[in-house]
Amino acid sequence: MIDRRNFLTTVALGTASAAVLAACGQPSPAQTGSADNPVTINYTWWGNDDRAERTRKAIALFEAKNPDIKVNGNFTDFPAYWQKRATEAAGGGLPDVMQWDLSYLRDYGQRNQLLDLSTVKIDTSAFDKSLLPSGQIRGKTYGIPTSTNAFAVYYDPAKLASLGIAEPDGSWTYDEYNAFLTEVGTKSGGALFGSSDYTSVWWMFNIWLRQQNIEAFTEDGKLGFSKDDLKEWWNKVADLRGTPAIISEERITQLLPKSAFGSNATASEVTWDNFMAGYLGDSGAKELKLVPVPSDDPDNLGLFLKPSMLMVASAKTKNKDAAARFIDFMVNDPEVGEIFKTSRGVPASKTQRDGTTFEGTDKLVVDYEKSIEKYLKDAPEPPIVGFGTLEASFKRISADLNFGKVDVNGAADAWFKEAEDLIKQNA
Amino acid sequence: MTQSPTLSRRSTSSDLPQPRKSRQRGTDTRAGYTFLLPWLLGFIALTIGPMISSLYLSFTNYNLFEPPKWIGLDNYISLFQDERFLQSVGVTVSYVVFGTPIKLAAALAVAMLLNSKRKGQGFYRSAFYAPSLIGASVSIAIVWKAMFGDSGPVDQGLSFFGINLGGWVGNPSMTMPMFILLTVWQFGAPMVIFLAGLKQIPGELYEAASMDGAGPIRKFFNITWPMLSPVIFFNLLMETIHAFQIFNAAYIISNGEGGPAGSTLFYTLYLYLRGFSDFRMGYASAMAWLLVIVVGVITLIFFRTSKSWVHYSGDSK
Numbered sequence: 125m126i127d128r129r130n131f132l133t134t135v136a137l138g139t140a141s142a143a144v145l146a147a148c149g150q151p152s153p154a155q156t157g158s159a160d161n162p163v164t165i166n167y168t169w170w171g172n173d174d175r176a177e178r179t180r181k182a183i184a185l186f187e188a189k190n191p192d193i194k195v196n197g198n199f200t201d202f203p204a205y206w207q208k209r210a211t212e213a214a215g216g217g218l219p220d221v222m223q224w225d226l227s228y229l230r231d232y233g234q235r236n237q238l239l240d241l242s243t244v245k246i247d248t249s250a251f252d253k254s255l256l257p258s259g260q261i262r263g264k265t266y267g268i269p270t271s272t273n274a275f276a277v278y279y280d281p282a283k284l285a286s287l288g289i290a291e292p293d294g295s296w297t298y299d300e301y302n303a304f305l306t307e308v309g310t311k312s313g314g315a316l317f318g319s320s321d322y323t324s325v326w327w328m329f330n331i332w333l334r335q336q337n338i339e340a341f342t343e344d345g346k347l348g349f350s351k352d353d354l355k356e357w358w359n360k361v362a363d364l365r366g367t368p369a370i371i372s373e374e375r376i377t378q379l380l381p382k383s384a385f386g387s388n389a390t391a392s393e394v395t396w397d398n399f400m401a402g403y404l405g406d407s408g409a410k411e412l413k414l415v416p417v418p419s420d421d422p423d424n425l426g427l428f429l430k431p432s433m434l435m436v437a438s439a440k441t442k443n444k445d446a447a448a449r450f451i452d453f454m455v456n457d458p459e460v461g462e463i464f465k466t467s468r469g470v471p472a473s474k475t476q477r478d479g480t481t482f483e484g485t486d487k488l489v490v491d492y493e494k495s496i497e498k499y500l501k502d503a504p505e506p507p508i509v510g511f512g513t514l515e516a517s518f519k520r521i522s523a524d525l526n527f528g529k530v531d532v533n534g535a536a537d538a539w540f541k542e543a544e545d546l547i548k549q550n551a
Numbered sequence: 552m553t554q555s556p557t558l559s560r561r562s563t564s565s566d567l568p569q570p571r572k573s574r575q576r577g578t579d580t581r582a583g584y585t586f587l588l589p590w591l592l593g594f595i596a597l598t599i600g601p602m603i604s605s606l607y608l609s610f611t612n613y614n615l616f617e618p619p620k621w622i623g624l625d626n627y628i629s630l631f632q633d634e635r636f637l638q639s640v641g642v643t644v645s646y647v648v649f650g651t652p653i654k655l656a657a658a659l660a661v662a663m664l665l666n667s668k669r670k671g672q673g674f675y676r677s678a679f680y681a682p683s684l685i686g687a688s689v690s691i692a693i694v695w696k697a698m699f700g701d702s703g704p705v706d707q708g709l710s711f712f713g714i715n716l717g718g719w720v721g722n723p724s725m726t727m728p729m730f731i732l733l734t735v736w737q738f739g740a741p742m743v744i745f746l747a748g749l750k751q752i753p754g755e756l757y758e759a760a761s762m763d764g765a766g767p768i769r770k771f772f773n774i775t776w777p778m779l780s781p782v783i784f785f786n787l788l789m790e791t792i793h794a795f796q797i798f799n800a801a802y803i804i805s806n807g808e809g810g811p812a813g814s815t816l817f818y819t820l821y822l823y824l825r826g827f828s829d830f831r832m833g834y835a836s837a838m839a840w841l842l843v844i845v846v847g848v849i850t851l852i853f854f855r856t857s858k859s860w861v862h863y864s865g866d867s868k
Binding site: 203376510527549 | 616
């Protein structure tokens, strides 16, 4: 007869050790797959539903062409995206392939989290040679640009027409742009705002600095501008805050996760030109147009083509070959270009660009980037470590400014303190 | 709460109580520990271990990727020069100070209503308890956000009565009331405990008081409150500790950013942002340990003051 207590001891021990053994016994994934036994790679990106749908199509196409590889897709919105990546990186479990932003390339690349893509087979012969360095750090290639984007002012022609406001021609100073925003707010009686506070846009601040030939960061990674520059910038719309020219931060918060412009609450917005597809989808507008950003120097718009996103692979991926083939496909394949059009930006690879037909609003984006060609300056280097954090704190402090929680001086002090603290931390 | 791991209750089928042999007791103990083993392993590997390493990390500069650099007390010192940190303390303290008493008052009030014998009490008890089962979930936070958004049910309901506040979610001065309502709504757990405590109060006490002409208020303060004081103390302690740890709702309602204007920057949310958005794990660890210390001190103060107002049965007082 089985003794009750011994029996229980045995069962308990057995269960515990089974769990331990099961944990040890994970089979290691195969290096290469076949059609019958495909390898699986994980791919993650940020974006809205529009991008999710396009990406799913691209993945299906890739799987059809590469039956030996399966791709698991996953996406979130931009802020949460980076929190997730940090958690995964800390645990050594970054997805095999990821959509990446220039702002975070150094944070992860310099800290050996990303695969040097020059060690795997990816065809970059169709890329503009001036663009590739923006994915490289200290001679290693961490990211391949999928596409380029540039800053622009969006506006909705139908909304302007209904208010009887002439469409802008895109050569305007900041004062003229401010006057435009005020006109929208006044004529609509507050029903439609001019735009969201453009001085809260970190990249627009960088462009304004470039318009005055100031580099935002010095070569040794310090701040290249002064507190007074920042104050001057935030003061540009000091008289507009709290008027119908600029939408309140309360409204913006309520509208999240949609943007103010995408929710038809504003008539214009200063941002990247590849947001076109997202805005069209969100707002349901028939047509949106793009013009260059304001500048007080008509010959220097401070504009540049930025890799709108990069494809990167985890340094720890067990399927380097599959990851490389997926990246190559995503950046070079003409059919992928057809799927994304300009929603990722204008395709960076000539093969993909030439293989894509751009019509309607997509053509507007392509034409816009062509039209500003003569103003373009070199693509920026991968920004300093912590650039993404600086961008987030810039946005947050600008919002505090619009809530009236701080004045411009207080906001500039707060941002400089955070920025200097961060630069010191990462030194 | 120190329960011996020994399996104290023996098989009831044994014929006669026999004096236990020490060898048998040893087997008992071993079986007990064996059953505890999975939990113990988890406790050591998933709680104690991380706590110790986080204590170490709190004295370092650690960005998740590179080895931690020892910097002594720098993290703790810079906490007190960090305006966002002080803001997060302010937000959390006001949540605890206002939310917890209101929640407990609601719980006690409803428990007293449900204590009387009426038809359908079982249904009401379940109905009032339900929110605390689902309240901490992600979906409720999303529902809450929708309810309190622009032209959400709350906005429209108040507008009907001529109160035009707009959406609460985007208004920095309305987010705290919104969070307090969310926690008060989840009063079910303390309510059930109050209810159990109320059932323990002998009915004779109330009868005797009625005979002496005591009204309901008198009865509450002279019978219910002192008789219930151990339960009130327990609930106060648990809910206070719990309130300090609010995270899920804050994270979801503010899109993980603590906005608008930092009005929902709860302590744990800022801790998370510091660690996982800014890669300042050492700093985040220092924040975590400071919270442990503060909650510990508050608990200690509660226990100290409890002597003067908590009455246990059998106390000579």
